[in-house]
Amino acid sequence: MTSAPQTPRPAQTFLAFDFGRKRTGVASGNRLLRSATPLTTVAAEGDARFDRIAALIREWQPDALVIGVPFHPDGAEHENTRLARRFGRQLHGRFRLPVHEVDERYSTTEVLSAGARDADAAAAALLLEQYFHEQDLKETR
Numbered sequence: 681m682t683s684a685p686q687t688p689r690p691a692q693t694f695l696a697f698d699f700g701r702k703r704t705g706v707a708s709g710n711r712l713l714r715s716a717t718p719l720t721t722v723a724a725e726g727d728a729r730f731d732r733i734a735a736l737i738r739e740w741q742p743d744a745l746v747i748g749v750p751f752h753p754d755g756a757e758h759e760n761t762r763l764a765r766r767f768g769r770q771l772h773g774r775f776r777l778p779v780h781e782v783d784e785r786y787s788t789t790e791v792l793s794a795g796a797r798d799a800d801a802a803a804a805a806l807l808l809e810q811y812f813h814e815q816d817l818k819e820t821r
Contacts, residue, residue, distance in 0.1 A: 695719075695736060696746040696808035697771070698787065698800050699764045704729060705800025708740050709808040714816070716808035718801030730774060737775055745777050748784030748807040782811045 692712060698705035703723050709716030719740075722732045747768045750760045768779045787803040787810075796802035 693740065693742045694744050694746055694808055694811070695740055695742045696748075696804045696811070697733075697767070698748050698784065698803040698807060699767045700800065701725070701760075701763065703800050704733075704767075705798070705802070705804035706733070706736060707801055707805035707808050708742070709805070709812070711812060711815070714809070714812040716805035716812075718796075718798055718805045721798055721800040730770070733771070734775070737777075742777065745771050745775070745779045746808050746811045747771070747779060747781055748787060748803065749781045750784050753785065780811060782807050782814065 692710060694709045694711065694716075696707045696709065696716060698707075702725065703721050705721050706719045707716045708719050719736065722729055724732055745768075747764060749764045749768075750758070752758055764784075765781070768781060771777070772779045784803070784807055787806050788799050791802035791806055792799050794802075
């Protein structure tokens with residue numbers, strides 16, 4: 681008996697990252713529920729950062745990753761835009777998971793105004809929920 685070829689299932693579980701040079705916020709989320717939860721902030725750089733992220737990926741087993749990419753208010757790129765995209769390429773290269781970008785303008789400001797205790801992790805959760813919203817819009821078009 682032969683089975684029909686299976687189409688790959690869409691990514692359902694995610695880890696999201698609010699990249700910073702010294703601290704990176706991390707959140708987890710589920711596409712079915714379209715919700716995200718702040719997890720932690722990785723306060724490390726270089727390989728130490730990736731060691732902590734590897735442990736989180738082993739623990740949460742995400743299907744895909746989401747990163748926030750910063751821009752100037754007018755949409756222009758700057759140095760942190762380049763660094764965030766480099767971080768995304770490193771994540772993909774190290775963990776072989778799809779990496780999706782979202783515009784992170786004002787995410788930290790928004791979570792701070794809402795009273796977040798860990799602004800980095802809360803911003804990562806906000807970015808992931810933004811990604812879910814953007815995907816919903818694409819699917820309804």
